[in-house]
Amino acid sequence: MRYGHGVRLWLWCHSMTIFVLLYVPLLVVAIYSLATGGRVPGWHGLTLTWYQQLFQDQGLMTIIWRSVWLAGASAATSTCLGTLLAYGMYRYRLGGLLWLGLLIYLPMILPDVAFGISQMLFFYLMHEAVGFFPLSFWTVFIAHVTFQIPFVALTVHAVLARLDPALLDAAADLYAHPVRAFNSVVWPSIWPGVLGGFLLAVTLSVDDFGVSFFTTGPDTITLPIYIYSAVTKRGVTPEINALATLLVGLVAVLALANGISRSIAARRARAARRTIYMVRA
Amino acid sequence: MASMNRMLPHGRWHLVALATTIMPGAGWLAFFLLLPVILVVLLAFASTDLQGTPTWPPSLEGLRQALGFGILGFSDGNLRALARSVVQALVATASCAVLAYGVVFFILSRSAAWRGLLLLAVVVPSWTNQVVRAYAWMQLLGPETLLSRLAQQVGLVPAHLGLYPGHVAVFLGLIYNFIPYMVVPLYAAAQRIDWTLLEAGSDLYARGWRLFRHAVLPQTYPGLLSGVILVLIPAFGNFVVPQLLGGNKAAMLGNLIANQFTLSGDWPYGAALTLIMLALTLLAVVFMRRLGSRGDMVVL
Numbered sequence: 247m248r249y250g251h252g253v254r255l256w257l258w259c260h261s262m263t264i265f266v267l268l269y270v271p272l273l274v275v276a277i278y279s280l281a282t283g284g285r286v287p288g289w290h291g292l293t294l295t296w297y298q299q300l301f302q303d304q305g306l307m308t309i310i311w312r313s314v315w316l317a318g319a320s321a322a323t324s325t326c327l328g329t330l331l332a333y334g335m336y337r338y339r340l341g342g343l344l345w346l347g348l349l350i351y352l353p354m355i356l357p358d359v360a361f362g363i364s365q366m367l368f369f370y371l372m373h374e375a376v377g378f379f380p381l382s383f384w385t386v387f388i389a390h391v392t393f394q395i396p397f398v399a400l401t402v403h404a405v406l407a408r409l410d411p412a413l414l415d416a417a418a419d420l421y422a423h424p425v426r427a428f429n430s431v432v433w434p435s436i437w438p439g440v441l442g443g444f445l446l447a448v449t450l451s452v453d454d455f456g457v458s459f460f461t462t463g464p465d466t467i468t469l470p471i472y473i474y475s476a477v478t479k480r481g482v483t484p485e486i487n488a489l490a491t492l493l494v495g496l497v498a499v500l501a502l503a504n505g506i507s508r509s510i511a512a513r514r515a516r517a518a519r520r521t522i523y524m525v526r527a
Numbered sequence: 528m529a530s531m532n533r534m535l536p537h538g539r540w541h542l543v544a545l546a547t548t549i550m551p552g553a554g555w556l557a558f559f560l561l562l563p564v565i566l567v568v569l570l571a572f573a574s575t576d577l578q579g580t581p582t583w584p585p586s587l588e589g590l591r592q593a594l595g596f597g598i599l600g601f602s603d604g605n606l607r608a609l610a611r612s613v614v615q616a617l618v619a620t621a622s623c624a625v626l627a628y629g630v631v632f633f634i635l636s637r638s639a640a641w642r643g644l645l646l647l648a649v650v651v652p653s654w655t656n657q658v659v660r661a662y663a664w665m666q667l668l669g670p671e672t673l674l675s676r677l678a679q680q681v682g683l684v685p686a687h688l689g690l691y692p693g694h695v696a697v698f699l700g701l702i703y704n705f706i707p708y709m710v711v712p713l714y715a716a717a718q719r720i721d722w723t724l725l726e727a728g729s730d731l732y733a734r735g736w737r738l739f740r741h742a743v744l745p746q747t748y749p750g751l752l753s754g755v756i757l758v759l760i761p762a763f764g765n766f767v768v769p770q771l772l773g774g775n776k777a778a779m780l781g782n783l784i785a786n787q788f789t790l791s792g793d794w795p796y797g798a799a800l801t802l803i804m805l806a807l808t809l810l811a812v813v814f815m816r817r818l819g820s821r822g823d824m825v826v827l
Contacts, residue, residue: 254636261633264626264706268652271663271703278666327552334548338541346549349556352564355756355812357764359781360567360801363788367570367798368563392559395552424544455658455767460788474658477771482666490659497654505647 279487296488320390321447328398358456398443405439438511570798589795616763619701692774700768708757716750
């Protein structure tokens with residue numbers, strides 16, 4: 247009721263245009279991936295040919311599995327490191343932690359290219375100097391963990407910040423060992439948030455192109471790099487449409503899982519707070 | 528006071544706890560992030576030997592080259608690419624801001640149940656791979672498509688040419704990529720808006736732009752600033768969108784850097800270009816923070 251009718255109509259039209267523009271490009275890719283001709287002008291019906299071709303391509307399957315494995319492994323590692331980091335920052339808010347804040351914000355403001363290049367140079371020079379880290383799967387893995395840690399840490403920290411500090415005080419008053427306090431007080435109320443952090447890290451890994459592009463070896467390319475080089479060489483093709491559609495579908499599933507885990511996290515934090523007030527009363 | 532626990536670790540146990548919680552992550556970031564960045568900065572000042580490998584003593588050759596002074600004399604190609612990056616990023620950021628305000632106030636006008644969903648709907652496309660997003664626009668903007676035909680009719684592009692590849696495609700691609708980063712912080716700020724100020728404004732017969740400038744803008748200013756940082760920096764440093772959607776004419780700073788490390792391999796030169804990108808990025812962040820710290824002092 248706050249807006250006048252004109253403003254309301256205008257906002258509606260404006261926003262609908264934006265929403266349409268946000269989804270039409272992805273929808274068009276999905277539709278083309280199902281068209282027999284590969285393009286709408288040659289539309290003679292629906293087909294799954296392009297998907298079949300994808301799944302018969304052994305080289306491509308290896309690349310897909312590598313990307314999945316990379317996303318899972320790097321997200322698991324960064325979730326462990328990021329969660330510990332967030333918990334440490336939450337419990338020990340020392341003035342000296344400013345440097346930590348800078349360290350955490352640095353990867354978030356670094357442009358992709360700058361990040362990728364610096365990683366590549368580092369791995370290359372390390373390899374020259376001590377023989378570690380030839381550009382390979384493990385260098386991409388390390389780079390992915392590096393850019394995921396800050397996002398996981400901030401996600402988990404946000405969940406921790408919603409926790410009632412009285413919970414920890416209560417645990418300490420009852421002489422709980424810090425490990426026990428974490429296990430039985432903190433973890434039960436933050437795990438959905440940690441899961442959310444993990445899913446965000448997976449999403450970031452799947453979404454990444456720039457960093458992988460510079461840090462992977464020639465024999466260990468990931469799916470986005472495969473798509474990129476196919477697109478720069480051959481332009482728009484039905485196979486890439488199918489592949490892109492699969493990737494978009496995967497992200498949609500991740501988005502859904504993320505949304506659910508977040509709403510569980512919020513509910514748990516509220517429930518924990520309610521419990522402590524009931525105990526106090 | 529048990530809550531003192533949170534403030535100061537005491538005893539040996541807490542030091543152990545500090546080391547096991549913060550140190551692994553912080554150590555990882557310091558080793559795999561800070562060190563490489565320092566390395567790039569150093570490399571920007573390295574010189575190259577006859578084989579083209581970077582060596583010491585330091586020189587300013589890389590920076591000179593980055594500014595356009597090559598073996599063949601001065602060329603303004605690099606400075607043009609730099610200017611193009613700045614302009615593209617600024618225009619994309621401004622457009623994102625204008626578009627985002629409309630979307631944010633639309634979302635706010637919906638019921639609480641819809642708001643979260645609509646916000647998610649804005650964000651989800653940005654989770655797909657940016658190569659896929661650019662690829663999607665390639666199909667929509669090719670020479671034979673509806674949008675390109677329309678642009679040909681209006682005279683935006685010559686006949687038989689598409690919107691892709693070109694500046695328009697890069698511009699659209701950047702907005703498409705980064706508009707969620709503007710919508711989310713703006714929404715967070717707009718949620719807390721004091722609507723009575725808007726009512727007061729409209730009671731005083733303020734309309735349109737004046738109402739926006741005096742009642743909406745000051746209240747959403749912090750959100751707008753974070754949105755600007757979140758859009759401006761990645762748009763400035765982006766190299767996938769100009770590479771895929773721009774063709775040869777639309778190369779940005781990111782493409783120059785990428786080329787140095789993938790095609791030609793002059794590392795100090797590439798590192799110097801990266802240093803310029805880092806410096807401008809930091810400058811933008813510091814500038815924005817300054818604007819932000821003045822906060823409510825800004826009287827518009």
